[in-house]
Structures are given as C-alpha cells and as structure tokens.
Amino acid sequence: MKKLFIETLGCAMNSRDSEHIIAELNRKEKYDLTTTLGDADLIIINTCSVREKPVAKLFSEIGVFKKKRKNGAKIGVCGCTASHLGKEIIKRAPVVDFVLGARNVSKINDVVSQRHAVEIDTDFDESSYDFASYRSNPFKAMVNISIGCDKQCSFCIVPATRGEEISIPKELIVQEITKAVSTGAKEVMLLGQNVNNYGRRFTSPDEKCDFVQLLRAISAISGLERIRFTSPHPLHMDNEFLEEFASNPKISKQIHVPLQSGSTMLLKAMKRGYTKEWFLNRCQKIRTLCPEASISTDIIVGFPAESDEDFADTMDVLERVRFDQLFSFKYSPRPHTDAAEYEQQVDPTIASERLTALQARHTEILDEIMDTYLDTIHQVYFDELKPNNKIAGRSDDGKLVFVEGSEELLGQIVAVKITKVSRGALDGIVIGE
Numbered sequence: 286m287k288k289l290f291i292e293t294l295g296c297a298m299n300s301r302d303s304e305h306i307i308a309e310l311n312r313k314e315k316y317d318l319t320t321t322l323g324d325a326d327l328i329i330i331n332t333c334s335v336r337e338k339p340v341a342k343l344f345s346e347i348g349v350f351k352k353k354r355k356n357g358a359k360i361g362v363c364g365c366t367a368s369h370l371g372k373e374i375i376k377r378a379p380v381v382d383f384v385l386g387a388r389n390v391s392k393i394n395d396v397v398s399q400r401h402a403v404e405i406d407t408d409f410d411e412s413s414y415d416f417a418s419y420r421s422n423p424f425k426a427m428v429n430i431s432i433g434c435d436k437q438c439s440f441c442i443v444p445a446t447r448g449e450e451i452s453i454p455k456e457l458i459v460q461e462i463t464k465a466v467s468t469g470a471k472e473v474m475l476l477g478q479n480v481n482n483y484g485r486r487f488t489s490p491d492e493k494c495d496f497v498q499l500l501r502a503i504s505a506i507s508g509l510e511r512i513r514f515t516s517p518h519p520l521h522m523d524n525e526f527l528e529e530f531a532s533n534p535k536i537s538k539q540i541h542v543p544l545q546s547g548s549t550m551l552l553k554a555m556k557r558g559y560t561k562e563w564f565l566n567r568c569q570k571i572r573t574l575c576p577e578a579s580i581s582t583d584i585i586v587g588f589p590a591e592s593d594e595d596f597a598d599t600m601d602v603l604e605r606v607r608f609d610q611l612f613s614f615k616y617s618p619r620p621h622t623d624a625a626e627y628e629q630q631v632d633p634t635i636a637s638e639r640l641t642a643l644q645a646r647h648t649e650i651l652d653e654i655m656d657t658y659l660d661t662i663h664q665v666y667f668d669e670l671k672p673n674n675k676i677a678g679r680s681d682d683g684k685l686v687f688v689e690g691s692e693e694l695l696g697q698i699v700a701v702k703i704t705k706v707s708r709g710a711l712d713g714i715v716i717g718e
C-alpha cells in the first residue's frame with residue numbers, strides 16, 4: 286500500500302480540507318498515513334497564507350521534502366498559499382508535482398496523476414460535492430457549512446484564496462452529521478469563515494435557511510449531544526442568534542467573538558462593520574443571556590496607523606470582556622488586501638511591544654479565570670487517549686480537561702470534579718454520569 290505524509294497548517298477548515306484530501310485519495314487508491322517523511326510515496330503540505338511567516342517558510346520546507354523524500358515520491362502543495370501563488374510555486378520549486386487551491390480539494394485525484402498540474406480556480410463551486418469520508422477523530426466531526434467569505438476585511442487574504450461565500454445546502458449538512466453520529470461522533474464542529482452569515486447565498490436560488498434555522502435542524506439529530514461552530518462574526522450576532530446560542534441545550538457554551546481591534550476608528554479602517562460599543566454590547570448580551578459561556582477572541586496589533594490611544598481601546602475591551610482565550614497576532618501585510626496599501630505602517634518594534642503587553646495582561650486575566658474552576662463540576666466529553674493513563678476531553682465551555690482513565694471513557698460525557706487548575710488545562714476526577 287502507498288504511504289501518504291500530510292502536513293496541515295492554519296485553521297480548522299484546513300484540517301477538514303486535509304481530511305477530505307485523504308478521503309478522496311483513498312477513493313481511488315489506498316494510502317496509509319505516515320508521519321515519517323522518508324517513507325511517503327506522496328507528500329502533501331496544506332498551507333495557510335493568512336500571515337506572511339508560514340508562506341516564507343514554505344519554500345524552505347519544500348527544500349527539506351526534496352532532500353528527505355524517498356526516490357520518486359511526489360510532492361503536492363495545497364491550501365491557501367497554493368491558491369494565491371499558483372504556478373509561481375512550481376516556477377520557484379520545480380520539484381513540486383502539483384498545486385491544488387483551497388477551493389479545489391475535490392480535484393485531488395486529477396492533479397495527483399499529472400506532472401505540474403495547477404488547479405486554483407477560486408470560482409469553483411464545491412458546495413454540493415459529496416466528499417468521501419475520513420475523520421481523524423471518530424468522536425468529534427468537523428463539518429463545513431459554507432465555503433469562501435464575502436467580507437472584505439482590509440487585512441485579510443482569505444476572500445482572495447477561498448473565493449466568494451457559498452452556503453452548503455442544509456440537507457447535505459444534516460445528512461453528513463447524521464452519518465458522523467452513526468459512527469461514534471457525539472460532537473460536531475460547524476466550519477465556515479463567517480458561520481452566522483449562513484444562508485446568504487446558495488448555489489440553488491430555491492434553497493433558503495439561515496444560521497438559527499440550521500442550528501435548530503442540527504439539534505434535532507438524535508444521538509448528537511454537542512454543537513460547536515467557528516467562526517462567527519460579531520456584526521451578525523443579532524439577538525435571535527444569541528438567544529438560540531444561550532437557550533439551545535445542545536449548543537456548547539463557548540463562543541468565538543473575533544474583536545481584531547478595540548478602536549472604532551481602526552475597526553472602520555479594517556472594514557469590520559461594527560464599533561467598539563457594538564462589540565461590548567454583544568459580549569454583554571452573551572454574559573446576560575448565558576453567564577456560564579466562555580468567550581474567545583482574535584486580536585491584531587500594529588494595524589496601519591494604530592496609535593497608543595487605539596491600542597488602549599483594545600486593552601480596555603480586554604479588561605471589560607475578560608476573554609477566556611486570546612489568539613493575538615502582529616499585523617502582517619498581505620497581497621490582494623487593501624490594508625497592505627495603507628500608509629502609516631506601524632513600526633514593528635512598537636507592534637511587538639504591544640503584542641507582549643496584550644498577552645501579558647491576558648495571561649493574568651486567564652490565571653484568575655482558571656482559578657475559579659477549582660472544585661467545580663463539569664460535563665466533560667472525552668475524545669483522546671494520552672500517555673500515562675490519562676484521557677483528555679473538553680468541558681461544555683471548551684476547557685481542556687485531563688483525568689486518569691482508560692479507553693472506556695472515550696466517547697462518553699461524564700461529570701468531572703476539577704481538582705487542579707493551570708493556565709492551559711484542568712485536571713479532575715470522574716464523579717459519575
């Protein structure tokens with residue numbers, strides 16, 4: 286049997302794309318997954334282009350693949366960098382056998398058999414494509430609900446690499462989740478660049494369904510216990526959506542509310558469509574409707590023209606919302622984006638200082654949040670065996686929890702009392718059903 290080495294960078298959608306790549310390849314020819322580069326007959330890197338660093342690393346990685354691969358092994362570059370650099374990749378690194386864009390995953394079997402094939406059509410519509418099935422973890426299913434993104438956030442390359450937004454028909458989503466549940470998944474993670482904009486555009490004009498209706502249809506699937514989704518957009522967090530989030534018992538009480546900046550002026554330059562006040566108002570609404578919810582966010586520092594006052598606004602939102610999780614980034618100018626052309630790019634040293642200050646304050650807040658978990662009881666869904674008789678799972682509000690236990694706990698939702706807290710995770714003991 287042939288062997289496949291696949292490296293996945295970037296977001297959850299890329300992880301799902303990699304699962305689709307594996308499944309589609311196996312439809313035609315069986316591949317065993319390997320983590321040893323030198324054993325592979327096919328080497329794939331599923332790339333991310335959201336910031337410059339991973340793109341810069343791509344060509345040095347290809348160099349390593351070239352050196353370490355076994356004789357005759359093929360190399361493929363997939364994902365967002367494939368979409369944005371296209372045949373440039375083969376020009377710079379002729380050792381690459383094929384390039385497959387983030388919106389062309391279903392064409393993997395065509396490109397794998399052609400030398401120097403490049404498929405990067407960002408208009409390609411895969412919204413009704415019936416992908417073969419492969420899941421790296423049978424207990425939790427990632428399911429795409431839309432492809433592409435119609436926002437034009439001025440810092441973001443994703444609309445250029447994943448194309449315009451198309452929602453996947455509700456029936457197909459429900460069908461896919463039902464299938465995943467029948468093979469052991471109690472949890473689903475719904476994926477899209479802007480999930481709460483679901484239903485904005487379907488390929489068929491007859492299709493109609495919004496995100497709340499979709500959530501209700503998915504909740505009706507018997508055997509499914511937990512619904513998560515990423516990422517929603519603060520602009521589309523209307524009351525109806527937040528009320529559904531709070532009141533639907535199958536929806537996990539963890540929500541990502543990507544801030545980007547606390548300054549209304551910068552939010553405008555970022556073309557985010559909301560103000561600092563709207564953002565705070567939505568987080569307040571979440572806290573009122575659902576005090577137990579955990580809130581995570583994304584923040585960019587050093588966006589063009591960011592002043593000390595703008596950054597102070599970001600710190601102010603951090604103080605007020607006290608995010609459970611923070612993904613923070615130094616602004617990275619990207620091709621095909623408006624912000625790359627903006628004047629007044631921020632001095633990288635200042636941006637680094639702001640990032641350090643933001644992360645340091647968040648760490649303090651996080652330590653205080655985690656301390657409140659001691660001695661509390663949580664329903665934990667166990668999905669991964671760890672070394673030393675440990676087993677890992679997630680509380681309903683998304684915290685990583687470890688207990689001592691064996692595989693009987695896998696796929697179970699069990700009450701756990703927290704006995705030890707740390708910044709990244711909780712330890713506990715099983716106390717029952």
Ligand code: SAH
Nearest residue numbers: 440441478516543583584614615616617619
């Ligand atoms: N809609 C997607 C966004 C994908 S990009 C989602 O919500 O997951 C993920 C995050 O990367 C963004 O929220 C933003 O914080 C960050 N990001 C995007 N472009 C960036 C850039 N040019 N520089 C730095 N960070 C960026």
Ligand code: F3S
Nearest residue numbers: 434436438441443478
């Ligand atoms: Fe990017 Fe904004 Fe869409 S961050 S993925 S353009 S919602």
